[in-house]
Amino acid sequence: MPQYNVTFKPVDKVVSVDPDEFPYGSHGQPGSLLDIALANDIPIECACGGVGVCGTCHVIVEEGMDNLSATEDDEFDTVDQVPGNALNSRLACLAVVGGDVTVSIPGWNRNVVSEHE
Numbered sequence: 001m002p003q004y005n006v007t008f009k010p011v012d013k014v015v016s017v018d019p020d021e022f023p024y025g026s027h028g029q030p031g032s033l034l035d036i037a038l039a040n041d042i043p044i045e046c047a048c049g050g051v052g053v054c055g056t057c058h059v060i061v062e063e064g065m066d067n068l069s070a071t072e073d074d075e076f077d078t079v080d081q082v083p084g085n086a087l088n089s090r091l092a093c094l095a096v097v098g099g100d101v102t103v104s105i106p107g108w109n110r111n112v113v114s115e116h117e
């Protein structure tokens with residue numbers, strides 16, 4: 001069985017995932033970065049519940065872009081509206097993991113603070 005390592009920064013948490021176990025939860029596409037993050041107590045906002053319209057789950061892919069599902073036009077449209085977007089931006093709720101990936105969560109500090117308010 002393939003196992004992939006998904007690294008989330010800046011928390012530097014490495015999660016080992018098995019695609020046969022997807023989905024882990026009910027937010028985002030099965031096996032998406034959001035699905036994996038929330039199942040491992042890594043806070044990523046998901047205001048729209050993981051359907052690709054709010055942009056709050058924005059992440060920057062540092063390594064392994066080719067190991068994620070292809071970006072569809074609707075995702076490009078949402079990412080375009082996200083402040084601070086970059087060429088390697090993805091929506092965690094739509095990007096499904098198919099290999100080792102390292103992503104950075106731009107709003108991580110904000111997410112942690114809001115979780116404790």
Ligand code: FES
Binds near residue numbers: 091
């Ligand atoms: S959770 Fe809303 S776009 Fe990903």
